[in-house]
Amino acid sequence: MLRRNVLRVLSIGLLLVFALNLLLIFYTKRTVQELILGDRQNKLHFALSELNWTVMDRLSRLEANLRHLKQTMKLATKQSEDGLGMLATVKDEKHPFPDTAHAKEGGFFKENPHKVLFPDSELFKKWGRDLSEAQQKEAEDLFQKFGYNVYLSDRLPLDRTLPDTRDSRCHWKRYPSQLPSLSVILIFMDEALSVIQRAITSIVQRTPPRLLKEIILVDDFSSNGELKADLDEKIKLYNQKSPGLLKIIRHTERRGLAAARNTGREMATADVVAILDAHIEVNVGWAEPILARIQEDRTVIVSPVFDNILFDTFELIKYALAVDGFGWELWCRYDALPKAWVDLHDVTAPVRSPSIMGILAANRLFLEEIGSLDGGMLTYGGENVELSLRVWQCGGRIEVLPCSRVAHLERHHKPYSLDLRIPLKRNALRVAEIWMDEYKDMVYMAWNIPLQNSGIDFGDISSRMALRKRLKCKTFDWYLKNVYPLLKPVRSVVAYGRMKNTLDERVCLDQGAVPGNTPIVHHCHQYSTQNVYYHLTGEFYVGPLIAQRDADDRCLTDPGKGEKPTLEPCSKAVKNRLNIRWDFKPGRAVINRVTRRCLEMKRDIWGGYTLVLRACTTQVWTIQYTVRNWGSD
Incomplete structure (x- = not known):
């Protein structure tokens, strides 16, 4: 029965192919125009060139559909030989291993008889129930x-x-016939071989051969055995079809992401370099917008728009267009589109961006002139912000290109380091010391690091400071005012860090659950939920330092009634005239300036502590760091 149905599909498909090919052979271009568009040319007053383009576009799509039909028939033939199990796999292409619900609907699988070995694993939340x-x-x-x-x-x-x-408007975008050549650099360390192969395949298939000069693989000292001989064999197979297209270079020690990207750039020979992660898949038409924009302006560094490939199901999730920004920890985030771009009413136009994520493209010589990437950045993190500040402050610009899309495979966890906070913190301080002038204090405070004698070795920065001087770069103050006004420095902080009550110094003031607005005391730890910032004007910020113009830090508040303190968005608290100002010096009480009640701790019924507001007793508080000896009197 199955074989008969497959043969019937094959027969119908072949008849369609035969009929459509006859149509293309016997109808002239004018006849096809009339057949497809009828008399719409007169009704819509199409220009002849636009009409011809529309017809050719229709024919191109028709040709693509024919190719797809042929591929489908080949697959159907193979499936008829492989049996019912293969048909079930193809039916649910997004989920090659369907879960139990999908299996029941398809009728091909019974309830999974196997024991679930990893019920708490994130991998099996949405996938793999029939394994x-x-x-x-x-x-x-x-x-x-x-x-x-x-x-x-x-x-x-x-x-x-x-x-x-x-x-859809990107489909109508046209680019110059003569574009710069492209070197694609793929950086990896202990990546899965199939993921690297899929990245290479997507680049080869979705980049015009006349533009793609080479793909350079940089291995930052992988320990994964299949990335040695097995990968070399795959590269040979690719190069048999396109001699010299793929090249690989391997570090003999772990040098970090920035150094690996520099290795690839130094090896590249094309006009433009696109530096990508190896766990990506480029989408159709990704390269032309990049090359055209850099051809217009060699000083612009561009980023495609990222889409997300889920780590468990490998489904692609479309991400909305946004610009790339960062917080005071110099960790990346997405920001809203600038009003100036929205007012253009052109969704294909480049978007000016304060920063860039990890994937970028640039004129190869310009990238070299401004110092490439900072090879002193270790392991992972911060190298993109460092490059962004340098580009803007030293005469370039950064843009996101809406018509270039690259799908990025998310990781549930990263193999670079057991604790990424260590290199992230170290690299952030390096960036701050080189590029952020007097605003570097904000980075130290965001990471809860003392302003003097931090104990963190961020490496020799003398060559980068010399580069900044040679390039005659602008100040970070200029960058804040002209490029990234959304980032708001806070200049009134006089003390910050962990805040403890001498009643029990094992616990610290903590922002508590979010969502929620009830501060707590909790066993002290290193995470930002216990960051406290005391201002000369009397406010306490509790929790991660936000300091943005479109978002609020949270202020410690005395509601004036009841004994529980609250955390309120600071601007809202000011607007509502809440009691957010406190008198405090290290080793003294915390007293609200309006209610004159003290912030104190008391035992709860569980043997722990709870925060209360009440008439002052003898309790006093300490705070970890002070700014410029404040509070020492």
Whole structure:
């Protein structure tokens, strides 16, 4: 029965192919125009060139549909030989290993008889319910090693199709016939081989061959064995089809992301370098917008728009267009589109961006002239913000290109370091010392690091300071005022860090649950929920330092009634005339300036402590760091 149905599909498909090919052979261009568009040319007053383009676009889509039909028939033939199980897999292409619910609907699988070995694993929340116990163990082991679903990746086609996530108006965008050549640099360290292959395949298939000069792989000292001989063999196979297209260079020691990117740039020979992670898939038409924009202005460094590939199911999730920003910890975030761009009413126009994420493209020589990436940045984190500040302050600009889309595979966890806070903190201080002038204090305070004698070695910065002087770069104050006014420095902080009551110095003031507005005391730890910032004007910020013009830090407040303090958005508290100002000096009481009640601790019924507002007793508080000896009198 199955074979008969497949043959029927094949027969109908072949008849369609034959009929459509006859149509293309016997109808002239004018006849096809009339057939497809009828008399719309007169009704809509199309220009002849626009009409011809529309017709050719229709024909191109028709040709693509024919190719897809042929591929489908080939697949159907193979499926008829492979049996029912393969048909079930193809039916649910987004979920090659359907869960129990999908399996019941399809009618091909019964309830999974296997024991669930990892019920708490994030890998199996939405995927893999029909796997055997041996398959579950293999998948979980690979997940822990790589941070994403390698078991699934190894079974997905390397040339899988992605939905075109561009705005439809990007399809009408036309680019010069002569564009610069492109070197694509893929950086990896202990990546899964199938993920690297899929990245390479997407680049080869979705970049015009006349533009793609080379793909350079940089291995930052991987320990994964299949990235040695196995990867070399795959590269040979690619180069048999396109001699010299793929190149690889391997570090003999772990040098970090910035140094690996520099290695790739130094090896590149094309006009433009695109520096990508190796866990990506480029989408259709990704390269032309990049090359055209850099051809217009060699001093612009551009970023595509990122989409997200889920770590567990490998589904692509479209991300909205946004610009790239950062907070005072110099950790990346997305910001809203600037009003000036919105007012253009052109969704294909480049968007000016304060910063860039990890994926970028630049004129190769310009990137070299401004110092490439800072090789003194270790492991991972902060190198993109460092480059962004240098580009803006030293005569370049950064833009996001809406018509260039790259899908980025998220990781559930990263293999670079057991505790990423260590390199992130160290790299952030390096950036602050080189580029942020008097505003560097904000970075120290955001990371809860003392302004003097931090104990953190951020490396020799003399060569980077000399580069800044040679390039005659602008100040960070200029950058804040002209490029990133959203970032708001706070100049009135006089004390910050962990805040303790001498009643029990094992616990610290903490912002408590979010959402929620009730501060607590909790066993002291290193995370930013226990950051406290005391201002000369009397406010206490509790929790991570936000300091943005479109978001609020949270102020410690005495509501005036009841014994519980609250945390309120500071601007809202000021507007509502809440009691947010306190008298405090290290080693003294915390007293609200209006109510004259003290912030104190008392035992709760569980044997811990709770915060209360009451008439002052003898309790006093300490704070970890002070600014310029404040409070020493």
